[in-house]
Amino acid sequence: MPDLPRHNLPVEPNRFVGRERDIDELCRLLGRARVVTLCGVGGIGKTRLALQVAAKGGPRCPEGVWLIELARITRPELVIEEIARVLGVRQEGGRPLLDTLVARLRGGGPCLLLLDNCEHLVDECADVAAALVASCRQLAILATSREPLRIASELVWRVPPLDLPEGGGSDAESVRLFLERATAAGTRLGQESLPDVVRLCRALDGLPLALELAAARTSLLSPAQIADRIDDRFSLLTTGERTAPARQRTLLAAVQWSHDLLSAKEQVLLRRLSVFAGPFDLGLTERVCAVPPIAEPEIVDLLGGLIHKSLVLYDEGRGHYWLLETIRRFAAERLAEAAEREAVRERHLSVLCELQERHFAVEVAEAGLPWPHRLAALIRSRSLLDDLRAALDWAVESGNVPLGLRLCFNSTGLLPVSGNPMEIVGCLERLLSRDLTRVSEEQLAQARGCLAYGLEARDELSRSLDHAFQSLVGLRDPFQRCVMHSLLTMVLLRTGRADEALGHAEQGLALATATGDAWNQAAGLAGLSAVALTRGRLREAQRHGEQALARAREHGHRWMMARGATQLGAVAEARGDLVTAWDHYETAIAWLRELAGGVELCGTVELARSLARGGRVAAMLGEFAAARERLAASLELSRRTGQRQGVARCLVGLSVLAEAEGDLDGAVLAAAAAAALRESIGQRFATGRIEELLGRARAKLGEGRTTSLWSRGRSMCPDEAARLVLEGVRPAAPAGAAVTEPVRRSPLTAREHEVAALLTRGLSNRAIAGELVISPATVARHIANIMEKLGYTSRAQIAVWAAEHPAPSA
Structure with missing residues (x-):
């Protein structure tokens, strides 16, 4: 997998001029101070200077240099969300976003955040910056603002104007900038213009923005004419707000003057x-x-x-x-x-609604379109994210809830399939808090459906179910009803209600088939396959999975195709066909990488999941280099997005890899770290696989050493546990380490031991049923229970276990 980008700094639009000493000094200061704030009047060049410093300091920050542009953020609560968005950190249910962000930044090496334009959100920026540097020792923050953050760890750097010329020289920074920008505007000034250029630079006080605006006019006016007009404008502004700094009045004069020269x-x-x-x-x-x-x-x-x-x-x-x-x-x-403010903002909202409805139709709803068309629609939709936020702010402010809800429903950039579930939930909750008298029942049902979709991605399953059921009652549109049936299938399976999940999968598939809707046919078939797999009906799961992938290919969206391939991979694993499982996971990875390549951070959670599964299967196949590469890539993606469940999944895969390579110490440590992490987020998981591992470890390492390793692994940082396996490093056991946590046992029932023993003979469910005089459905249920208890996903794994663990005598 190619290296992930380590910064998001933009390519500068033109050559940076001057401030060489400032850049060098600021780079040295950033090596000593945790927070450096560049302060100065608007237009003095704080952002350009900060970008230069950040770019020069990038090589010292292996965890990246990340620009957080705050100028467009209008509400304090969005500061932490914007930082999380840039870093690719997603909201976790029941956990403050700041905690997830801290976990992401604390786990890596040196990192630099550039918080640009903090002045209108200075209190929130100060609180967030103070919290981050207090918790993340290797994090540095470079901020730009018109006033300091005023936090304990801050070093304030007052950005001066560009150097002014002494006498008639042309070496001063302000003169060099003016001449450079005049040349870019198509004007080559000779020596005869130099005195007027010097006069103009002095009149503008060396302010970069004012100089650039003035230089742009040199194609129409001479430097002398520009300087004369600037001087007149300054005299007019001396009667304005006297409490404003002089340079602020100068900048306003330059902008006002440039504006007045327009037609x-x-x-x-x-x-x-x-x-x-x-x-x-x-x-x-x-x-x-x-x-x-x-x-x-x-x-x-x-x-x-x-x-x-x-x-x-x-x-x-x-x-x-x-x-x-x-x-x-x-x-x-x-x-x-x-x-004109109200009229133009209302038009902006209305136009965005129309555009996003079209983008949604092309990306998802319309049939028969090639994938490049769908990808282009997705990219265009997400490129409007800043404007979507502004339009939704206006919908809330103006009380235009109907248009706001339309915009939410049709903005794939806000939906979990490609966006941030935290954001869609927040947008909808703000809109639904306003007057709803103009909102139709159908729109309310749509809003509840979107909320359910976002809440499921945030692991708030109970709330998601409530909203999904309410939505389904009011929805009339077939496409939207199918989406809700698929969502309910997924959430009900996650909550252990397979029978109800089956009903919704069947209803959604029937409706999608009747309307020729390939997207929802694929989703419905994938749901049926997942239900069948849960029940141990592998042939049925295989058939539905193949049909799901076929419909997904017909539609063409890579996200849905990857979902179908991943489902087939899970079925192949359950059959013990690891080679086929590997092929399916690799196919899903390729499709998700294509999707992520088109849109920043799009599909990274799904990609991390597929990489972890592929890595685990590669380890079981003995492909250790491939397993290590995929598990390392998955871990990086999960850590970047703050997904603790993804990190735990990687640790499980690393445990499998370590044992396959003959490293039982590393296998136990990684499994213990995974178990502790899963417990910390309240996730239920099977203990059978862990018990199997510990049984083998006790046989080889002894009871005392195994229990000691387990205890150490549970207290170990997840990143450290992962590193030990990935790099093959083993720490010395701490002296006198306490052994305090025995591992729970969960033996099979007598009947389950009988079924497991028959699997060693390679018998089918029907043959096992004949041997035990029970129904094939009962055999399937027993196998599903065994998989749950042992944490296995294939009949072959159960057979190996049964061969090593004969049933106890009566």
Whole structure:
């Protein structure tokens, strides 16, 4: 598996000029201080400087350098969620997100977080930063803000303006920046312009943003003309708010001046662009902003004019536009002054609803589309995530609950299949707390269904069931009803209610078949296979699994195809056919990697699960290098996303690997660490496999050493236990280690011993039934019970166990 990215720093749009001494000094400070905050007025270049420092310090941070852009975050509670999103950490049911985030950061090596634009959320940023550095010793934080965080571990660095020229020299940072940006704007200034450039740099106080805005105008005005106009604007602002810092007034003057030089329609478009919270493309701009006095055909030229004047930035490779935050806030004030805020934000919400409905239909609902079309729709949907949040904030603020619910339901970027279940739950709960008089019963049912979907991903199974049952009562749309039947199948199986799960799987499949819905046919068949596997009906599970994968291929979505392949892998494992299981898991891994490659962190939890299963099977097949690679990759993904259940799954696989390599010490340590971790999250698990392992360990290592290893493993950090197996390192046993935790035993019943013994002869369920004069269904139930008790997944494993453990004599 290729190395995971170790940073998310953007490619800078143009060459960084100056501040070489600041960069070197800040890099040294970051080696000594835990929190460094770059403070200064807006537009002074805090973000650009921080990005340079972060990029230079990256090699010293093996756990990565991660940019957390907070300018677009509007509510304090979203700070911790944004950090978690960037790091790929997902919410765990019943556990504060901060705790999960701390566990993710504490387990690795040195890591640097860049918290950019903290000033409007300074209290929450301070609380989060203080909590993280207190718990994570190898974490450093670099922040940018207009005011310090004011926490104990903080070092405040006041970002100065760029160096101003002394005399008429051209070596000063401010002059170099102005000349560089003027050249980029297509203007080559000669020596005769230098005195006016020096005058302009001094007038602008060396502020980078003001210099860049001024340099963009050199294609129309000479430096002398620009300097003259800047001076006039400054004199007008001296009667403004005197409590504002002088440099703040200077920056506002520069922005106001640049705005005043726009045409009337450019001004209208600029203020309307402030409604976008993230990057936007031409099509979105046309749909939201093309309202009189601007016609849609004019948008392209008007955008070009704004780009030319450096008020809008453009990424040619991605076809995205965006506003600097200072410009966006200035434009937002102009939008409010023009009494357009409500109308434009409502249009923004409405347009996003329409776009997301189309993206959802292409990605999931429509039949007969090739996978590249579906993937493109998924990527486009998730690229609008910042705008989705802004639109949902407006839906809550304005009380437009119907549109807000529509947006939630159709935004796959918010749903657990590709997004963050914590976020969809939060969005829906905020909307449902408002006045619901304009919301139809059908929409309420849809909202409950989305809530159920998100809650299941958060392991809140009881609440998920409640909402799913309520949703199913009110839903009329066949596609949505099928989704709810599939969800209920999954949750009911997780809660041990297989008979009810079977009924919902059958109902969902029947409805999907009647409507020709391949997505839900695949889901329904996968559910039937899972029910059959739970009951020990392997042929039935195999048949339904094959049909599920066939329907998933017909649909084309890699997530559903991977689900079908993983189910077939589980069935093959249960049959003891490890080679076939390996092939199915590898197929699922390839599809999920394709999905994750198209969308950042998309499907990582599912990928981690498939990698762990594949690694475990590889270990049992003796493919130790492949097993180690897949288990290490799964562990990394699970740790990055804060999924303790995934880490426990990896530890189980590592225990299998260690024993297969002849390392019983490592096998016991990893199994003990897995058991302790599962207990800490309240997860029920079978003890049979552990008892088997410990039985072999006692026979070879002795009772005392085995129990000592078990006790040490339970108290060991999961990452340490994993490392011991992955790297083959063994710590010395602590002197006088206490032996305090005997392992529970769970022997089979007499009848179960008889069934297990007959499996050693390779008999089928029907043949075993004939030997014992019972029904084949009863045999299947006994086998399912044996698997549960021993923690096994195949008949072959039971046969090996039975050969080594003859039934006790009567």
